[in-house]
Amino acid sequence: MRLIKISDYDQLTMQLAKPIYDGKGRVLLAAGNTIHPKYLTKLKELGIRYLIVEDQASTGITLEEMLEMPTWMGAIQVLQDTYETILKKQQFPLIHVQKVVGQLLYEVKRRRAILLIPTTSLAEEMRPYGHAINVTLLALQIGKYLKYTDLQLRDLALGCMLHDIGKVKDPSEFGHPTAGFEILRHIRELSLLSAHVAFQHHETLDGKGFPRELKGDSILEFAQICGVANFYENHISKNNLPPHEVMEILMTMYGTKYLEHVVEALIKGIPGYPPGTMIRIQDNQEAIVIRIDDHMQRPVVRLLDTGQVLSLSSHPTVMITGIVESEEYQE
Numbered sequence: 001m002r003l004i005k006i007s008d009y010d011q012l013t014m015q016l017a018k019p020i021y022d023g024k025g026r027v028l029l030a031a032g033n034t035i036h037p038k039y040l041t042k043l044k045e046l047g048i049r050y051l052i053v054e055d056q057a058s059t060g061i062t063l064e065e066m067l068e069m070p071t072w073m074g075a076i077q078v079l080q081d082t083y084e085t086i087l088k089k090q091q092f093p094l095i096h097v098q099k100v101v102g103q104l105l106y107e108v109k110r111r112r113a114i115l116l117i118p119t120t121s122l123a124e125e126m127r128p129y130g131h132a133i134n135v136t137l138l139a140l141q142i143g144k145y146l147k148y149t150d151l152q153l154r155d156l157a158l159g160c161m162l163h164d165i166g167k168v169k170d171p172s173e174f175g176h177p178t179a180g181f182e183i184l185r186h187i188r189e190l191s192l193l194s195a196h197v198a199f200q201h202h203e204t205l206d207g208k209g210f211p212r213e214l215k216g217d218s219i220l221e222f223a224q225i226c227g228v229a230n231f232y233e234n235h236i237s238k239n240n241l242p243p244h245e246v247m248e249i250l251m252t253m254y255g256t257k258y259l260e261h262v263v264e265a266l267i268k269g270i271p272g273y274p275p276g277t278m279i280r281i282q283d284n285q286e287a288i289v290i291r292i293d294d295h296m297q298r299p300v301v302r303l304l305d306t307g308q309v310l311s312l313s314s315h316p317t318v319m320i321t322g323i324v325e326s327e328e329y330q331e
Contacts, residue, residue, distance in 0.1 A: 002288075003059040003118070006044060008053050011035060018052035018069050023123035025077050047124035049240075052117075055182065055302065061275050061290050065115035067107055072133065073119055075100045078159060079129040084167045092187050101157040105150070106134070110138040113292050115274045119237040131233055136160040138229035138266065145265040158190060159197025160226045166198060174262035177202055177211050195223055197223025203228040204257040224259050228266055231258075242323055244272035244297075272297045278304075281312075286324050 001017035011034050018030045022044065028043075029035065035043070035051075052063070078093075078100045085093055086239050108114060114137055119130035139160040143153045166180025180198035200223030203209035205216055206290045209227075220244055228250065235246040242318050273279055277289045279301065287301040287310070295313035313316055 001052055001054050001061055001063050003050055003063075003274070006040070007218055009040060009053065010055075011037065011040075015053045017054045017063075018117075020048065020051070021069075021073060021122060021126070022046070022047050023125040025073055025080075025330050031125055036114055036167065038132065043145060047120070047127075048122065050118045051121065057278075057288055059274055061288075062168060063115060063275055065111055065113040065271070065275065065292065066117060067137070069117070070190060071103065073106065074242075075104060076122075076126060076129040080126070080134055082162075083165065084131070086183060093116070094187065094189050097161065098154075099159065101136075101154055101161060103137055104157060104161075108137060108144060112139065113271050113296060114141045115271065116236060117235065119233075120240070127237070128169050132161055132164055134233045134237070135163060135226065135229045138232060138270070138330065139225045142225050142229065142262060142265040145269045146261070155191045155193050155223060156197070156222050159184075159194035159222055160201075160305065162194070163198045163201045163226050163230065177306040190272040193220065196220055197222050197226045199223070201230055203227070206256050207260070221259065221262070223263050228258050228262050229299045232266065232270075241276060242272075242277070243270060247272055268296060269300065273299050273320065275299070279320050280322040280324055282319050282321060284321075284330060299300040306327065 015034050016029055016031050019027045019031050022028050040148045046329035070210045078096050101139055116134045116137065116263055119127040119134065122130050136157050140153055140157055148156065162180065162184060164176060164180065166178065169183065170176050170179035177199050179206050181195050184195035184198055185192060200214065200219055203212065203214040203219045203223060203263050204227065205219065207215035231250065232246050235241045236243060250258065250266070254263060269290050273289045275289050275291055279287050279289060281287055286304045288304060289299040289307065290302050290323055291300045291301050293311060293313065298313035300309060310318065
């Protein structure tokens with residue numbers, strides 16, 4: 001299976017590998033179906049831009065680094081319900097939120113790598129919640145590589161899952177961190193560290209962030225992790241950039257915007273070329289990434305013309321020279 005742009009879907013050669021959901025979290029199309037052109041148009045009208053499909057090129061690719069859709073959607077639903085609870089000024093559903101955090105922590109700890117489901121595979125109204133769950137997954141993966149304790153990981157995850165909760169009261173870019181902090185700091189059972197993640201996730205080391213223009217050591221490492229994860233997820237989902245390009249951008253921000261060891265932890269834990277990615281290697285050969293073994297940025301690939309399987313970590317002189325766009329690839 002592999003992730004594709006919805007515009008690249010071919011009814012004759014592809015079928016759904018993961019279900020498609022509507023704006024209320026209901027299954028629109030189950031895995032195993034093909035999509036009729038008229039229905040494809042309706043999906044595009046919903047704002048869905050990505051699909052996970054099975055085709056001949058992706059045979060044998062499991063995407064085991066990706067959460068199962070029911071787990072992801074279940075977490076999204078709990079978060080959406082939490083936002084509505086805050087909006088209605090009802091009791092904060094901490095037990096439900098903590099249960100989701102525990103599930104996400106379990107999923108991250110049992111995987112070596114994490115591969116995100118883009119929020120643009122969701123209907124538009126579900127994306128803010130999908131974004132927050134993805135940021136939480138990334139933050140947990142970073143924290144895991146930084147050797148955080150389970151207690152630290154849980155506090156980090158709670159802050160990241162709720163980092164945009166302030167948008168319930170103040171949807172503005174510059175106002176929601178403060179609004180989020182005010183909501184979370186009044187929940188007695190919630191660590192103040194988690195509340196500060198919401199408060200500080202847009203602060204940067206150079207003092208050019210917001211809302212308080214904090215600098216350097218004044219910013220919590222938890223908040224830096226959330227900031228890096230937030231930056232990465234937005235560029236993957238909203239800006240449609242491939243992972244390796246976002247990583248290259250983040251590396252230019254070492255020491256100016258984000259802590260070097262935080263960015264490095266993300267690069268160690270997230271594949272720059274996820275399974276299913278069509279790539280070009282030297283001599284203009286085209287290949288598909290089939291799995292991640294012992295090096296996150298040097299995947300195992302299958303050459304499209306010969307079917308030969310090649311581990312790039314075992315062949316250090318073989319370089320990736322680019323991404324093969326869908327219009328360039330013909331089955």
